[in-house]
Amino acid sequence: MARILICDDSAFMRMMLKKVLVENGHEVVAEAGDGKQAVQMYRLHKPEVTTMDITMPNLNGIEAVKIIHNENPLARVIMVTALGQKAIISDALTVGASAFIVKPFDPEQVVAAINKVLAT
Numbered sequence: 001m002a003r004i005l006i007c008d009d010s011a012f013m014r015m016m017l018k019k020v021l022v023e024n025g026h027e028v029v030a031e032a033g034d035g036k037q038a039v040q041m042y043r044l045h046k047p048e049v050t051t052m053d054i055t056m057p058n059l060n061g062i063e064a065v066k067i068i069h070n071e072n073p074l075a076r077v078i079m080v081t082a083l084g085q086k087a088i089i090s091d092a093l094t095v096g097a098s099a100f101i102v103k104p105f106d107p108e109q110v111v112a113a114i115n116k117v118l119a120t
Contacts, residue, residue: 001025002118005045007038007064008053008080013103017051017080020107026114035059039067042075049117051101054081054088062091069096076117080105 004026008014011033018028029045032038036058042050050068054061061079068075079092082103089100098117101109 001027002048002114003027003029003045004114005030005032005038005041005047005050007032007035007041007051007056007061009033009056010053013053013080017105017110020110021114023107024111024114035061035064038064042068043071048076049114050075050077051080052077052097054079054092062088062095065092065097066095076120078113078117 004021006014006017006028014031021028029047030041032041034057038052039059052061052065065077068077075096076098077096078099078101079097080101080103098120099113101113
């Protein structure tokens with residue numbers, strides 16, 4: 001399956017995402033608790049898919065995705081957010097996000113988003 005980087009400032013959310021991903025045969029190669037660390041972990045591990053929270057310290061998810069996508073235009077990033085605002089979704093898509101997962105997430109929603117971006 002896929003090698004995945006999980007980026008979220010909530011340790012609980014990282015744990016929940018990891019549980020769903022591992023139970024569905026994916027490998028979580030690293031985790032990041034802020035946007036700056038997310039960019040570093042992306043560069044180090046070169047995951048096939050990255051899940052990225054929008055609201056994080058040091059560098060928000062939109063800024064992190066912009067950096068990642070500028071370095072690798074083919075990067076597959078799934079935004080994970082409790083924010084349902086259309087402007088934020090539009091901003092994330094503009095900088096390179098591939099899909100969205102809304103918190104609180106349903107495990108099936110996570111699997112569907114991963115499968116969708118892997119198919120592209």
